[in-house]
Amino acid sequence: MNQTSPNRTSLQRRALRLEYATIGWNVGEAVLTIALGSVAGSLALIGFGTVSVVEVFASSVVVWHLKPGHDVDHRGRTRLALRLTAMAFLLLAVVLTIAAVSDLASGRQAGESPWGIAYLAVTALVMFGLAMLKRRTAIGLDSAPLKSEATLTFLDGMLSTATLVGLALNAYIGWWWADPAAAILVALAAFNEAKENWQEADELG
Template identity: 45%
Template sequence: MTGEPREREPARVTCADDCCAPPASPPTARPGAERRAVLARRVRLLVAATIAYNVIEAVVAIGAGAVASSTALIGFGLDSVVEVASAAAVAWQFTATDHETRERTALRVIGFSFFALAAYVTVGSVRALLGADAAAHSTVGIVLAAVSLAVMPGLSYAQRRAGRELGSSSAVADSKQTLLCTYLSGVLLVGLLLNSTLGWWWADPAAALVIATVAVKEGREAWRGDHCC
């Protein structure tokens, strides 16, 4: 067969959430040094806010969980501890002048924190489903879950947006950790309300198992650095 050979089409790059898919229009130029400095400072401030809130959240949740014998509340408090570890890894990364040199280490810490969270939530959920604990009503827990459900989405969105513009996989990964905390807040709120009003003790641990599955997926992406290109 004669004729000029066809040019091979360039390979397409894809990822789980299409963050790496080729854009329809020409790619935007990388931010300049001044803009990158602004974005790095913004990430540091958002991380500091996340750490401060989660320290308070952990103390309140674990204390309320101990009083109410609630595995879900204690697990939620420990999730806050994991969130602090994840945010601290990003804060450590951005203390360096060239923060990109610490990207891989920060991602590994975030990935490990996702795995730890998934393991704890799974064990706690299975124990609750097997009837190991019968949680009492907790007004403090319900209020805490509602407040977290309102606060966390904004923090997650702001950090994810800044991290993507900056091109920082660790900042994006940590924003997903915060978003996962939002999901867990919703699960906790529904579980506590159903337990208090209808006596459906199994609702929270069953939904928490779904959260654990999502945590494993996000942990794998963070470990491989798939959150952003």
Template identity: 40%
Template sequence: MAAETPVTLGPSPARRDALTRRIRLLVAATLAYNVVEAVVALTAGTLASSSALIGFGLDSVVEVSSAAAVAWQFSARDHAVREARERTALRIIAMSFFALAAYVAVDAVRALTGSGEAERSIVGIALAALSLVVMPFLSFAQRRAGRALGSASAVADSRQTLLCTYLSAVLLVGLLLHATLGWSWADPIAALVISGIAVKEGRDAWRGKGCCA
């Protein structure tokens, strides 16, 4: 009888520990960046009376809650405890997506109906451009590590970070069009699309879909 070939299920313990450390570092970096991003966006948005910038700042707050949920999960040293915490982390991330979608949708409708003219914000434009560079890198690195580890919560949080990239692009285009052409409607229209994406990602996170595809 031919010898059976052993089947390796998942990463080795050493590889799992290395991936866990990488995710912890990426989550810490995401948390730190989003705290700074939230403070700058909310301050600049208030000074410019920009609902788009304020919404972007609140998105950063949602990002912090999502990353904090993953940080809490991976703070456990024991692998079994981390797995037990994953479902709760996924619920928190899903609710963060839903809260973000609701806010963006309401804010977009309010902007479309006309609730005041925002001023041009150079700080907001610079922040959106910087986030458009930083966020894709953090999202890709965490998604890759999360899939290798088989962690649905890490992957879901990376999608939250990727959504922030889309919002950065929307914010940047909206602020530039408003500053150069006076097109105040461009940002809220795109924001409604982002809101729909957030709802889908929230459903996937709630169901634990898309972990290791």
């Protein structure tokens, strides 16, 4: 359903604000979690910070697609945005898989990081909230790239939760394998999203 011009412009501005908020949060998140992970010797936190960089890339793609003065319905721009987002999903899947397999193979156990656990809990709430708002806005704009990036933000929230649970289980029960196992599940979901986004881009011609 096409929106009236004023409403569509308002939705476009809202989408951009959400993406700018995501970029700002993830830049800070990358710096903080990599620092906390380095101090605690936690590859889970360091890997999580690396994933934040992927999210910044995906959000930047959507900002480019929704940039004022450009036609968000242009098939060529939408196709390119979907393919770039698919690449972000694929990169996420690869990073998570390599980190998880490395942890499982080496039996490496992360050090305890209470601050990291607390931050991940906050991040999960923020990412789930942003994902919900992005998805609603994407439906209003009928924007496939924004909808796809909303899914990536949701997976970021899922990864936050998985990393949080993994670190907690490792700290209190000694289940060191819980975090890499959960990361593999998130990686599989990311790979599936990469495939679906690429196929959707192909359908646009």
